[in-house]
Each structure stands twice: as C-alpha cells, then as structure tokens.
Amino acid sequence: MAEQAVKIREDILKGADSPEILGWLDKPPKAEVELKGKITRSLVEEISRIKKEPDWMRRLRLRSLELFYKLPMPRWLTGIEEIDLDALSHYVKPEAEFTQDWEDLPDYMRKYYEKLGLPELEAKFLSGLVAVYDSETVYARMKEYLKKKGVIVLPLEEAVQKYPDLVKKYFLKVFPPADHKFAALHGALWSGGTFIYVPPGVKVREPIESFFLIGRQGEGQFEHSLIVADEGSYVHWIEGCSAPRFVGYSFHNGMVEAYAHKNATIKITTIQNWSRNVINFNNKRGIAEEGARIDWVEGSIGSKMTYVYPSTILKGPYSSTRSVVVTLSKGPYLKDSGSKVIHVAPHTRSKIINKSISADGGVNVYRGIVRILKGAKNASAHVECDSLILDGKSKAHTFPHNQVDEPTAYVSHEAKTGRLSEQQLFYLTSRGLTDDEAKSLIVLGFLDEIMGELPVEYANVLHKVIQLEFSELGAVG
Amino acid sequence: MSKGLEVVDLHVNVHGKKVLKGVTLNVGYGTIHAIMGPNGSGKSTLAYTIMGREGYEVERGDIRLDGESILDLPTEERALKGLFMALQDPPQIPGVRLTTLMIAALNKRQGSSDLTRVRDPKIVRRMYSLAEELGLSRDLLQREINVGFSGGEKKRSELLQALILEPRIIILDEPDSGLDVDGVRKVSEYLVNLKEQGRGIMLITHYARMFKYVKPDMVTVLIDGRVAVQGGPELADLVEERGYAYIRRRYVEGKDSTI
Numbered sequence: 001m002a003e004q005a006v007k008i009r010e011d012i013l014k015g016a017d018s019p020e021i022l023g024w025l026d027k028p029p030k031a032e033v034e035l036k037g038k039i040t041r042s043l044v045e046e047i048s049r050i051k052k053e054p055d056w057m058r059r060l061r062l063r064s065l066e067l068f069y070k071l072p073m074p075r076w077l078t079g080i081e082e083i084d085l086d087a088l089s090h091y092v093k094p095e096a097e098f099t100q101d102w103e104d105l106p107d108y109m110r111k112y113y114e115k116l117g118l119p120e121l122e123a124k125f126l127s128g129l130v131a132v133y134d135s136e137t138v139y140a141r142m143k144e145y146l147k148k149k150g151v152i153v154l155p156l157e158e159a160v161q162k163y164p165d166l167v168k169k170y171f172l173k174v175f176p177p178a179d180h181k182f183a184a185l186h187g188a189l190w191s192g193g194t195f196i197y198v199p200p201g202v203k204v205r206e207p208i209e210s211f212f213l214i215g216r217q218g219e220g221q222f223e224h225s226l227i228v229a230d231e232g233s234y235v236h237w238i239e240g241c242s243a244p245r246f247v248g249y250s251f252h253n254g255m256v257e258a259y260a261h262k263n264a265t266i267k268i269t270t271i272q273n274w275s276r277n278v279i280n281f282n283n284k285r286g287i288a289e290e291g292a293r294i295d296w297v298e299g300s301i302g303s304k305m306t307y308v309y310p311s312t313i314l315k316g317p318y319s320s321t322r323s324v325v326v327t328l329s330k331g332p333y334l335k336d337s338g339s340k341v342i343h344v345a346p347h348t349r350s351k352i353i354n355k356s357i358s359a360d361g362g363v364n365v366y367r368g369i370v371r372i373l374k375g376a377k378n379a380s381a382h383v384e385c386d387s388l389i390l391d392g393k394s395k396a397h398t399f400p401h402n403q404v405d406e407p408t409a410y411v412s413h414e415a416k417t418g419r420l421s422e423q424q425l426f427y428l429t430s431r432g433l434t435d436d437e438a439k440s441l442i443v444l445g446f447l448d449e450i451m452g453e454l455p456v457e458y459a460n461v462l463h464k465v466i467q468l469e470f471s472e473l474g475a476v477g
Numbered sequence: 478m479s480k481g482l483e484v485v486d487l488h489v490n491v492h493g494k495k496v497l498k499g500v501t502l503n504v505g506y507g508t509i510h511a512i513m514g515p516n517g518s519g520k521s522t523l524a525y526t527i528m529g530r531e532g533y534e535v536e537r538g539d540i541r542l543d544g545e546s547i548l549d550l551p552t553e554e555r556a557l558k559g560l561f562m563a564l565q566d567p568p569q570i571p572g573v574r575l576t577t578l579m580i581a582a583l584n585k586r587q588g589s590s591d592l593t594r595v596r597d598p599k600i601v602r603r604m605y606s607l608a609e610e611l612g613l614s615r616d617l618l619q620r621e622i623n624v625g626f627s628g629g630e631k632k633r634s635e636l637l638q639a640l641i642l643e644p645r646i647i648i649l650d651e652p653d654s655g656l657d658v659d660g661v662r663k664v665s666e667y668l669v670n671l672k673e674q675g676r677g678i679m680l681i682t683h684y685a686r687m688f689k690y691v692k693p694d695m696v697t698v699l700i701d702g703r704v705a706v707q708g709g710p711e712l713a714d715l716v717e718e719r720g721y722a723y724i725r726r727r728y729v730e731g732k733d734s735t736i
Contacts, residue, residue: 423568426530430564431582431638432556437592441581444593445572445621467592 031134031216033093038086041065044188047091051157051191054164064177064187071181076367077307078334083251083279088220090189092134098155100141109133116242118211125457126238128153128196128208132223134215135191146204152197153208156224159195166197170228174257175285183283186222186255193224193254198233198264207236207269207455212254214278220251227256229264229292236267238458241274241302249277249304258286260294262316267295271458273302273465276333282308290316290345296323297453299462300335301469309367311340314348314379324353326450328443329362329394330469338368338399343409346377355386355450357443358394359470366398374405385415388446390439418446440470480543481505481677482527482560482646487538489519489526496522498702499538502695504646504677509668509691511713512681514699515721520681521565523699524648527679528562529555542646557586559645563635563652565681570622575634576604578622579641586642600641607640608633612663628655636664639671647671648679653687665690685717698724705729 033050035043044065048058096106102119103110113119113131122129128142130153137155146153152163159167177187194210214221229235239256252274260266266286274280280303286294296310312321323339341350356364370381387396402411420442428438443466444451451459482504489497497519504510514520526533527540529552539546547555570578581592583600595601608618611633623631632652639647649668653661668691672678680693688710696712698705700721706712706728716724 418571421568422531424570426525426528426552427564427568427570428573428578429552430528430530430556430562431578431642432553432585433581433592434551434553437553437581437585441573441577441592442570445570445574445577448572463593464591467590471590 030095031092032095033091034089035091036087036089036218039065039068039090039185039188043090047189047191050091050093053160056164056168057160060172061188061190064172064184067177067184068181068188071178071184074180074182078336082249085185085220085251088218088251089216090220090222091191092216092219093136094133094138094215096133096136096138098137098158099139102139105138109138112213113139113211116211121209121457125206125455126209127204127206130155130194130208130210132192132194132210132212134213134219135221135223137192137194140194142208143206146202149202150199151202151204152195154195156193156195156226157191159226163195163197166228167195167226170226170257170259172257174259174287175255175283179283182253182281183255186224186253186283189220189222190224190255191222194226194237196225196227196235196237198229198235200231200261201233202230203234204236207238209238209240211240211242213242214250214252214274217250217277220253223254225254225256227258227266227268229258229260229266231261232263233261234265236269238455239268239270241270241272241280249279251279251281252303253281253283255283256285258294260286260288260292260319262289263291264289265293265295267297268310269297269454269458271299271301271462272306272308275302276304276331278303280304280306280308282306284308285311285313286321287313287315288319288321291318292316293319294321296321296325296339297450298323298325298337299450299454300325300327300337301462301465303333305334305336307336309338309340311342312350313342313344314350314376315344317345318347319345320349322351322353324450324453326355326357326447327364328357328359328466328469329364330357330359332361334363334365336365336367338366340369341371341381343370343372343376343379343381343406346375346379348376348379350381352381352383353450354384355388355446356396357388357390357446358396359390359439361393363394364396366396366400368400370402370404370411372404372406372409372411376406377408379406379409381409381411383411383413385413386446387417388420388443389417390420390442436470440467443470481508482679483539483541483544484523484527485539485541487523487526487540488536489522490534490536491522492532495536496702497526500699500702500704502697502704502707504679506645506677507672507675508694509672509678509680510695510697511688511693512679512697512699513683513685513713513716514705516683518699519702520699521650522702524562524650524679524681527555527648528552528560556644560648561639561642561644561646562648563632563639563650565650565654567623567631567635569624571624573622574619575622576601576618579604579638582638582642604637604641607637611637611667612660613637629657629660632656632660632664636667640667644676646677646679648681650681651683652680653682653684661687662690685713688713688717698728700725700729703729
C-alpha cells in the first residue's frame with residue numbers, strides 16, 4: 001500500500017498526539033450531536049429520532065434496552081468493570097453529511113482519510129469502501145459495475161430506510177440481543193455501519209472495505225455491519241479499525257452479522273489496531289446455509305482489551321467455515337479470543353486456527369467452542385491453537401471446549417506452546433539485532449502462513465505494524 | 478592504540494560460579510589465534526563473554542576492540558562493531574528462515590528500518606552461490622534456522638553467516654566438531670581465506686586436527702579458567718602429542734610457562 005498510509009499508521013503507533021497527526025490544533029472538531037450519560041429510554045429514543053427511523057427499528061432498540069437492563073453482567077468477562085458506561089458518549093454525530101464523494105467531507109476528515117491512504121486504496125484494490133466516523137457512516141461508494149448487478153453497499157441507516165424488508169429479515173436475527181448483556185446494549189445503541197447485499201450468482205471480485213474510526217475519547221462506538229450473500233454469490237469484506245491515541249478510554253461494542261445463502265461464500269477479514277486505551281468488544285456471527293462457506297480472518301493487534309469470538313452456525317448440509325484468529329498482546333494488555341462453530345447439519349466442516357503472541361507482560365486467552373449437534377452426521381472439525389510466549393512475564397491460556405453429540409462426527413485438536421529461550425534470543429542478538437527486532441522476526445515467522453491468507457496489500461501493512469510494535473516506537477504508551 | 482580484540486585479565490562468573498580467573502590474550506587482524514583446552518576449561522565461556530551473553534558477568538578485567546572497551550555494550554552492538562560468533566551448537570529458531578535472518582542482519586547494518594525487505598537481489602544470489610560452495614543445499618537457506626539441520630549443516634550455516642556478514646573478528650566455537658574430513662578441510666580453507674582478507678580469527682577447538690589445514694599464528698591453552706600457556710603453532714603439536722594432562726603437569730603444576 002501507499003508508503004504514506006504505512007507512515008500514518010506508524011505515527012499512530014508512535015503515540016504522537018492525535019491532534020498532531022490529524023492536523024487538529026487544539027481538540028477534536030465539535031460534533032453536531034453528542035449524547036452522553038446514563039443509558040435511558042429517552043436516550044435511545046433520541047438516537048432513533050435523530051436517525052428518523054421507522055417504528056419497527058425504534059421498538060427493536062427499546063426491546064434490546066429492556067434486555068440490557070435485565071441481563072446479568074457476563075461472568076466470563078474480566079476487566080470490563082473498568083468501563084463506566086454512564087460516563088461515555090453513546091452517540092456522536094460528526095459535522096458531516098453522508099456522501100459518496102470524498103470532496104464533500106469536511107477538510108480535517110478528508111485529510112485524515114487521505115493520510116490513511118483510503119481513497120488510493122479504494123481506487124486501486126477495492127470494489128467498495130465505507131467509512132464510519134464516530135457514530136455515523138460518512139462515506140460509502142462502490143464501483144459502478146456492481147451497482148448494475150444489483151449489489152448494495154450502503155450505510156446501514158440508509159438501508160433501513162430504502163430496503164426495510166431486506167434488513168428486517170436478518171438484522172439482530174443472526175445475533176439476537178438476548179444473547180448477552182453487551183449484545184443487548186449494542187441492539188439499543190447501534191449506530192453507523194455497513195450493509196452489503198450481493199444478489200444471487202454475483203461474484204464481487206475485489207474486496208469491500210469498511211473503515212471504522214473513533215475520533216474522540218470517552219466515546220462508545222456501536223457500529224453494526226450486516227453482510228448478506230444470496231445464493232451462489234461471493235463477497236470479501238474487510239474491516240479496518242483504527243483510533244488515534246487520546247487520554248482516557250473509549251469503548252467499542254460493534255457487531256457483525258453475516259448470512260451466506262445456499263452455495264454462497266462470505267469472507268471477512270479484520271485488522272484491528274485500535275490505540276491502547278480502547279476496550280474492544282466484538283459480536284461476530286455468521287450463518288451458513290447448504291453448501292455455503294464463511295471464512296473469518298482476524299488480526300488483532302491494538303486496543304487495551306479485546307474480546308472477539310468469530311462464530312459460525314453451519315445450518316445447512318455441506319456448509320463449511322474456516323476461522324483464523326491472530327492476537328498479539330504486547331505490554332499490559334489482554335486479548336480474549338476464540339472461534340466458535342456450531343455444526344447443525346450433516347457433512348458440515350470447520351477449521352479453527354488460533355495463534356497468539358504474548359510479550360512484555362501481555363496476556364492471551366483462547367476460549368473456543370466446537371459444538372456438534374445430534375444429527376450433524378459426518379461433521380468434521382479441526383482446531384489448532386498455537387501460542388508464542390516471548391518472555392517470562394507474559395501468559396497464554398487455552399480453554400478449548402468441544403461438545404460432540406453426534407457419534408459419526410470427527411473432531412481433532414492440536415495445541416502447541418512455544419517459548420522464546422534466552423539461548424535463541426542471544427543467538428539472534430549476536431547477529432546484530434536488538435531483543436525487540438529479534439522478537440519481531442520470530443513473530444513474523446510465527447505468522448508466516450497466516451500472512452498468505454490476507455490480500456497482499458494488507459499483509460504488508462500488518463507486517464510493518466508488527467515490526468513497529470517491536471521497535472522502540474511501539475514501546476511508547 | 479592496539480588493533481583487534483584484546484582480552485585483559487578477564488574474570489567471569491557464570492550464574493554465580495567462577496569460571497574464568499584471569500585470562501589475557503589478543504586476536505590481531507589477519508591472524509588466527511587458537512584457543513585450546515580440555516572440557517570445562519572455560520573456552521566457550523570466553524567466547525560468550527566476549528559477545529556479552531546474559532548471565533556471563535565480568536567481575537574484573539576488560540574486553541577491548543581496537544583499544545576501546547566494549548564491556549558496556551549489549552550483544553547486538555558488539556555484533557555491529559564487527560564481532561561474530563559461530564556457535565558450537567546453535568539453537569533452532571522455528572519460524573525464521575536462514576535467509577530472513579541474514580537479510581535482517583544485513584539491513585540492520587545498513588541502517589534500514591524494514592528488516593525483512595530485500596534491498597538488493599544480488600545479495601540473495603551471493604547467499605545461494607556461497608551456500609553451494611560450502612556444500613549446503615539451496616533449499617536449506619529457505620528452511621527454519623537449524624530446524625532439522627544435521628551437525629555438519631549447522632557448522633556450514635554458521636560459517637555462511639560469517640561470510641555474508643563480513644565481521645572483523647570471528648570467533649568460532651569448535652567449528653570442526655560434527656564435520657567429516659572433507660568438511661573440516663572446506664571450513665579450514667575459508668578460515669585461511671578470511672585471515673588473508675585481514676580478519677581476526679579466534680578458533681576454539683578441543684583437538685588439533687584442524688591445524689593440519691589451517692595453521693594458527695598463536696595458540697593459547699586454557700586450563701581451569703586460566704591461561705596455562707601461550708605460544709606459536711608448535712604448542713598445538715605438543716598438545717596433540719602429549720595431551721592436556723601433560724600440559725597441566727608441566728605448565729600449571731610445574732609453574733613453567735615457557736616452552
């Protein structure tokens with residue numbers, strides 16, 4: 001990718017003050033609307049009113065809010081008590097109207113996206129691009145030929161207005177708000193995000209990217225992405241996340257719902273590099289019908305704490321999924337991850353690969369689940385968990401969970417833990433590399449096979465970001 | 478200012494145990510200095526201490542390169558100043574290819590921030606042709622470092638790195654162990670070459686068999702962490718003929734330190 005794009009991601013990592021990077025001299029530009037404080041019915045109604053939502057959506061929000069009040073705090077979450085939900089801004093509408101032209105965005109915003117190299121990326125490699133800033137989608141566009149084929153790429157809010165029946169069919173159906181407290185909170189406060197619909201038989205050749213940006217501190221971001229691939233279609237969606245460094249923390253509680261109809265393929269790639277004060281909570285789930293396939297690739301580098309569990313329900317026979325999750329915890333940070341697969345139908349196949357890297361006191365937790373329901377004849381699942389621990393202060397915990405109720409099913413599990421020894425480190429430093437450079441080589445080697453899963457432009461960025469993480473710059477903050 | 482590597486009255490503790498008890502020696506450019514001694518005499522400790530390995534504490538004395546102390550430098554800076562050590566039994570580094578390491582080490586020397594990028598394809602071609610000359614298969618360069626390497630392949634890979642990185646001082650810890658006769662001859666040829674190029678070579682070896690092919694300019698015999706005796710190549714012959722027990726009786730217990 002553009003050198004410049006790499007450079008700006010480098011600056012973000014360096015922890016240079018965000019106003020400096022963004023060209024803001026004092027503080028972030030004023031928002032048009034900012035709703036903060038206690039999460040109440042009137043707050044939720046206000047969001048719905050600003051968005052001029054139809055009644056069904058308003059009621060869906062309020063029902064989710066009721067669930068949020070009722071559901072207990074999940075016990076498996078650690079560290080989340082730090083979040084004072086009442087202190088967050090729950091909805092921040094930037095002073096920008098949704099547009100399909102970069103030129104229409106406010107100067108500061110356009111410049112920021114230009115620095116990130118997004119317009120260039122869009123022109124060269126993407127079928128479509130969606131940019132979410134704070135709580136709203138500010139930009140979305142796709143290539144003309146896809147429009148003619150009936151592909152839809154829109155901010156979810158626009159889709160709610162224009163294609164209500166289509167949205168209704170899937171929205172909060174793949175991932176019901178009753179699942180847990182934060183899914184319910186998401187249902188109540190969701191804002192911004194992407195709607196993608198690919199009609200039967202259409203193959204979207206180049207990926208579509210959505211780029212999410214948290215522009216200020218103490219903000220909750222609740223974007224929602226809904227990807228629907230109709231029969232026999234193909235789409236690759238890339239989710240890129242970034243937040244410049246601010247004092248104080250931000251809370252991200254996004255959701256991705258994916259629905260692959262018969263023989264369709266959805267590929268979802270996420271590269272997450274939020275800054276070190278973002279608590280990143282993800283709700284990701286897909287449903288695969290007969291012969292369909294859903295692939296997840298998740299590279300989780302940044303944030304203070306990340307909770308991410310890409311999940312697939314293999315609903316139709318011969319459906320399959322492959323989920324690759326890579327997490328890096330370098331420093332006093334936590335990544336809690338784990339792919340989940342539920343085999344419902346016969347002849348379904350799944351493969352889970354999880355790779356974690358722990359350094360400088362970082363902690364990785366793997367909590368994967370494979371469930372094979374009775375009747376899922378000849379289902380097969382394979383789980384691979386590799387942990388790399390780079391020093392004595394860092395930790396990796398693995399809690400795989402398999403529940404197999406079908407006697408003809410086949411499940412295999414491999415787990416490996418590698419620790420960097422003093423002798424290995426000495427060897428590499430004796431060739432002229434610093435400890436951190438030596439570690440970055442080991443990490444890149446550990447991730448080598450995964451890099452091949454990414455489009456080459458993104459692999460290059462990830463490559464560079466990992467080297468930066470292990471440079472002196474990465475040690476800041 | 479003296480040129481090359483100087484070790485001055487070096488006392489070293491390894492994990493609390495006193496291993497070197499006053500070692501003084503020089504490795505000048507364009508010379509080969511053989512360090513001999515029985516097992517446990519402190520040969521490898523000397524090499525690791527020169528490279529600044531963690532856990533090798535210098536209690537007294539100094540290590541200098543071209544007259545300047547390098548004691549306070551971390552290992553990588555010693556390497557960048559031109560020191561290189563070929564390990565006796567180098568560790569496996571899963572995930573890292575041999576070419577990747579050499580490219581990273583070269584990029585570092587050229588001050589590049591992206592360690593993995595190949596800046597000059599010529600250097601990769603050079604790696605392949607050198608590997609071939611050393612009798613290493615081409616695919617070995619693309620393999621993870623030392624993973625599944627035979628003893629001989631490890632030795633050759635260490636030497637290959639030394640040839641690519643072009644250090645000024647090369648410390649080889651038992652480069653002959655695990656090699657067959659042809660291998661020993663091959664490695665020796667390269668050492669003679671490196672010496673002729675003006676590099677300083679510290680050749681640590683237990684046996685004198687290498688000296689058939691590569692004549693040391695200086696020989697130091699270490700016993701119990703001390704220099705038992707120093708001399709010319711004839712000292713190596715003496716060790717070969719009479720063994721370390723004789724050297725110990727004559728030079729350590731007999732207090733006679735000349736030949």
